[in-house]
Amino acid sequence: MRSLFEWVDALPSSIALRESLNAYPTMLTIHVVSMCLFAGLIAFWDMRLVGLTLKKVPVSNIPTRLFPWALTGYGVNLITGGLLLYSQPMRYYGNFYFWAKMALMLVAGINMFWFHYATYKSVQAWDEGREIPLNARLAGVVSLVLWAAVVITGRMMAYSGLMPGWWNNLNIGA
Numbered sequence: 001m002r003s004l005f006e007w008v009d010a011l012p013s014s015i016a017l018r019e020s021l022n023a024y025p026t027m028l029t030i031h032v033v034s035m036c037l038f039a040g041l042i043a044f045w046d047m048r049l050v051g052l053t054l055k056k057v058p059v060s061n062i063p064t065r066l067f068p069w070a071l072t073g074y075g076v077n078l079i080t081g082g083l084l085l086y087s088q089p090m091r092y093y094g095n096f097y098f099w100a101k102m103a104l105m106l107v108a109g110i111n112m113f114w115f116h117y118a119t120y121k122s123v124q125a126w127d128e129g130r131e132i133p134l135n136a137r138l139a140g141v142v143s144l145v146l147w148a149a150v151v152i153t154g155r156m157m158a159y160s161g162l163m164p165g166w167w168n169n170l171n172i173g174a
Contacts, residue, residue, distance in 0.1 A: 038073030049140030
């Protein structure tokens with residue numbers, strides 16, 4: 001895995017992005033703004049599932065209204081995140097918070113697919129006055145926690161001096 005990161009790090013286009021005066025800060029800014037769009041809309045959706053917001057809006061209407069915007073935010077976030085990684089792969093390779101963020105995003109994705117393919121199928125019944133099922137509420141809580149953790153670990157990636165001691169002892173970044 002390290003050899004792949006080193007190979008990408010040596011590519012001329014990776015070096016050009018890394019050495020550009022404006023590329024990295026521009027990508028980082030777009031990444032943060034698109035993350036706000038995505039995470040904010042997902043938080044609204046999850047809070048609706050939990051029963052904290054938008055109580056008068058039928059659950060089945062929320063994805064129709066929010067999904068295109070959330071998907072746009074996620075797509076831009078995915079592209080800019082990939083470019084940030086591409087521009088400085090060795091900065092991220094040994095970073096505990098980078099790997100934690102990737103793992104949390106994977107688990108959040110699994111939670112999302114589980115919700116949409118197992119629980120969301122009965123959404124029409126929820127709109128007819130029945131209470132949102134426990135599985136849906138649980139998926140909302142788990143999603144809120146996971147996406148908050150993704151944002152937190154993403155922010156912590158900037159603080160390489162705050163790695164857990166056991167991680168530093170693994171000599172991953174060395």
